[in-house]
Amino acid sequence: MRLIAVLGLLVLGACSVQSPLVVRSPGTPPIDSAARGQSAARTFVSVIETVEPVAERECRARTVGVNCDFVIVVDDRVGLQPNAFQTLDPEGRPIVGFTLSLIAAARNADELAFILGHEASHHIEGHIERGRQSAYEGAVLLGTLASASGASAARVREAQQYGAALGARRYSKDFELEADALGTVIALRAGYDPVRGAEYFMRTPDPGNRFLGTHPPNAQRIATVRRVAAGL
Secondary structure (H helix, E strand, O other): OOOOOEOOEEEEOOOOOOOOEEOOOOOOOOHHHOHHHHHHHHHHHHHHHHHHHHHHHHHHHHOOOOOOOOEEEEEOOOOOOOOEEEEEOOOOOEEEEEEHHHHHHOOOHHHHHHHHHHHHHHHHOOHHHHHHHHHHHHHHHHHHHHHHOOOOHHHHHHHHHHHHHHHHHHOHHHHHHHHHHHHHHHHHHOOOOHHHHHHHHHHOOOOOOOOOOOOOOHHHHHHHHHHHHHOO
């Protein structure tokens, strides 16, 4: 296992998970300042121990030539909204991040397991690269149309930027539903209840079915989880 310390982040490597190493941001209250914080931290580490190996197995089984060595990070900065994300480091290693407020907001291990499975699924499904490709195609399309209409160079650049933004959002909701589906598989195979885990959506603001929105309606996401779980 490799532990990577980053300012403001608690970082847990792949393989076995030991007591987390924390490099605190100024003003951050200690995680163990209350029994609730201690319990949440223990639950989170336990979830990583069981879910991360399953996510890596699914990644290797479903991809070719993809780095499946996940790094789990926790942003301990004060005042951040509950959030989780997936990104890549400069070497292409997949990173899944949680804010401390999200860990505290989760009511049980099933919710944390589903969220971790969901974020890992973004990487397994190649959503970052697919989103970049869609953004590129949108930029080329609108930039070409603007250029053909005789627009100035500045207007062409604006059209390219707008096209990239539209392209990046084109499949966002589909990506979220794909990650919900595969995240359900990962959580279930790790021994957790993804349907119970998806109850987290019941406590989050519903984005509705907005045109070019980044996330689908919560009801659609919950229905996806239930459908996939019922078929496993």
